[in-house]
Amino acid sequence: IVNRDIVNLTNCESEPIHIPGSIQPHGFLLGIKKGDFRIEFCSANTADFIGAGPEKLLGKYIAKVFPEEQASLFASYANEEVIDPAKPFVFILHGTSFNTTVHQSGDNVIMELEPFPDGTLQLPNLYTQTRNFVSIMEKSTGLLDLCQEVADETRSITGYDRVMIYRFDEQYNGEVIAESRREDLVSFANQKYPHTDIPVQARELYIRNPLRVIADINYQPVPLLTIDDSSAKGNHSLDLSLSILRSVSPIHIEYLKNMGVGATLTISLLQNQKLWGLITCHHYAPKILPHYTRLSALLQGHFLTSQISVREVAEEYKIGEEVDKALVESLTILHQTENFMEACYESASLLKLANATGAAIYYDGKLYTNGLVPPDADLLALFSFLSNAYPNQSVETDNLIDIYPAARDISKYAAGVVFHSMISGGNDGILWLRQEKVETIKWAGNPDKAVLKNEDGNRLSPRKSFELWAEIVKDKSMPWRKSEINAASSFSYALQKHINYRVIRAQEDQN
Ligand code: BLA
Known part of the structure; x- marks a missing residue:
């Protein structure tokens, strides 16, 4: 219903995925003008959560529409110089507790409110998680071992059907280097995917925002509305780069449908400010992960990232030592x-x-x-x-x-x-x-046919088939x-x- 205009693309990179004009429906969004405390943006689904529709919220001061205690709590957040999006923040509205993520976008403070999926606030046991990671770190010998352990651990923390560690090469083609999956699923291990599957603007966004949640690929996008524009199309001016509810590129939704996936979670793995890889989680049914569990998964990502260069250097060093030994032997023979x-x-x-x-x-x-x-x-x-x-x-x-x-x-x-x-x-x-x-590269589908043009020659779509396509180098x-x-x-x-x-x-x- 919404956003039909933005999918007329001639290439994947030109889709402005940071301003989709809509969000996913498992929460609602408020955009409040900084310093002014007036609601400038809201998603069209507020009535589903708090009984009050956009017409009751847009243009109003928060103190007028929210209970005093909640409004002043929010105002104190909105006044902070730097807003920490990881800060735990619970808002109680209409008798429901909402996990609330707060960040700044331009002149607006964005609040994204999600009811706790099981109705309660469940804090993960970070002590156990950290202790597990330390023991994994000590027992795994190489980087691949460690990736495997992190995939297993992330699956056990989050409950996704499949968790993959996906590593980019220099051209940003990617390979599944470790995988933990439900036993009845076929493996994607060692499969290679072309760079076009994750276009450049998406990769750049995942550097800025390391957590991407897609809760249900069959969702109906909820338009974002603003004071002077309450058209049902959705307002495309609000930058949702750092948002957690941001609506998903329709092309990527099609991709996930072709893959048969129902929900995903993706965590960025960075090295030297570049995207080294991703932890990619798949679920075959819709899945909404509680915020704190998402942060636990993010922590797994940080754990792994902290070890990548340490392990890579250690592996190079070991090879270097053997090489040095052989060099010394050869020089000895030469001289003696x-x-x-x-x-x-x-x-x-x-x-x-x-x-x-x-x-x-x-x-x-x-x-x-x-x-x-x-x-x-x-x-x-x-x-x-x-x-x-x-x-x-x-x-x-x-x-x-x-x-x-x-x-x-x-x-x-x-x-x-x-x-x-x-x-x-x-x-x-x-x-x-x-x-x-x-070398035989196991491409998941022919990489030359990764991007298809539709009949009108304009609209792009991802490949339909992920059948293995072997390239022999x-x-x-x-x-x-x-x-x-x-x-x-x-x-x-x-x-x-x-x-x-x-x-x-x-x-x-x-x-
Ligand atoms: C996003 N593509 C993504 C993401 C992944 C992949 C992981 C991040 C979003 C998510 O969590 O799902 C690709 N997913 C994969 C790969 C595997 C996987 C390789 O599980 C391997 C196991 N995609 C296309 C084409 C286009 C395209 C042709 O195939 C463009 C025309 C676009 N992919 C595309 C876009 C996004 C994306 C725009 C960003 C989605 C968003 O964040 O809104």
């Missing part, structure tokens, strides 16, 4: 062995310092190889290409074919390479190789880590020095 070329090329540590599957050196017209390498002719051709393309330089890639199409025939050995040329000239150089790692190796690239570079430098030293000594011996 007379036939160091041969010795290096029999040593496992030379591969380990870059976690390579093969390595080779070309020096003084000779090839020395270690591990899995292409046949000599192909290897020589590769040295020739690299030293011509990158004279006196180094290069690394996890997609050799990109710079050297002939690598297609040798991807079994060399899909990725780290190369350092040597100043002795010619095609001299050293390289580390990684073999191809074929070939000709690439695992990417090189910084620590591996650095170790390769240190070894190359030492080798170069060592060779120079030997050459000078040999010349001196001759004289």
Whole structure:
């Protein structure tokens, strides 16, 4: 009935989801002019909750329409410089207690009042929750483990049918990296979703407002009304970015219907002011979560966020330590062995310092190889290409074919390479190789058909099918880590020095 005008979009990003002009019906909204205490905005459903319709509220002073005690309580909140939206606030109107979330939007103080779903104020046990998290934090070894534990714990706190930890890649495609679900549901684990499923303005909004509740996807949006405009269409000027009841994009509702989901809760996971991922909860029936339980779920998000970079750094550090150890071993062999070329090329540590599957050196017209390498002719051709393309330089890639199409025939050995040329000239150089790692990406529906145009060519809609669509990524190796690239570079430098030293000594011996 409302908002038909805003869905004529030519792209997903242009939908102004922060000013929908309506809210979800499991609560009502009042917008009160700051300093003035007059009701400037209200949702059309106030009569359902407090008996008084918008005509009795709009333009009135709160002291005139609310019991004195409640009105002055509210006025004290509205006067605060900074309003803390997490502050517990209960309003009793018409004999009913309402959980009330308060925040500021422009000149207005927004109050969103929701009856407690089970009629009582239930505070979660934060002590137990915190203690559980600390024990989870101690026993889980890696980040993925921890995500799994947080998914399980969030499901047990909230009771959603499915809780997923969803991680973004650089393009904001996302992957379900942990999942806790009702046993009879099919798993979404490891599925990948294209960036278009959560357009940029939605992601930006979830940075500012880390909690998104959709209580019932079959809801009727309730228009927002204002003093000078009581049209049934809804007033689109009130910014609801930080609102808890904000109405949902009709396109996203369609998406959730296509998925068969009835209600959702989403919590943002931030790292360095960027969206790292989401805790995404699904329920297959409508579900209204009490405010304090929502805050508990939000706390799970904070717990997890506090650990993300700690764990990522720890995992990198562990790999870095192994790499350093292998580098030291390789340098020792280089300095202590007379036939160091041969010795290096029999040593496992030379591969380990870059976690390579093969390595080779070309020096003084000779090839020395270690591990899995292409046949000599192909290897020589590769040295020739690299030293011509990158004279006196180094290069690394996890997609050799990109710079050297002939690598297609040798991807079994060399899909990725780290190369350092040597100043002795010619095609001299050293390289580390990684073999191809074929990766199958399990897209939930064909990503090229993620956004559909309707018959009128204007209105967009999300894909109807989430049937698995496999994308096979070939000709690439695992990417090189910084620590591996650095170790390769240190070894190359030492080798170069060592060779120079030997050459000078040999010349001196001759004289
Ligand atoms: C919002 N899309 C969202 C949200 C999620 C997803 C989690 C946040 C709102 C919520 O809690 O439901 C996507 N949900 C997913 C994904 C999974 C999931 C990937 O459970 C994986 C398991 N969506 C489209 C297209 C458009 C679009 C084509 O597919 C645009 C034309 C838009 N998605 C869209 C919009 C929002 C959204 C506008 C914001 C909704 C809002 O907050 O109002």
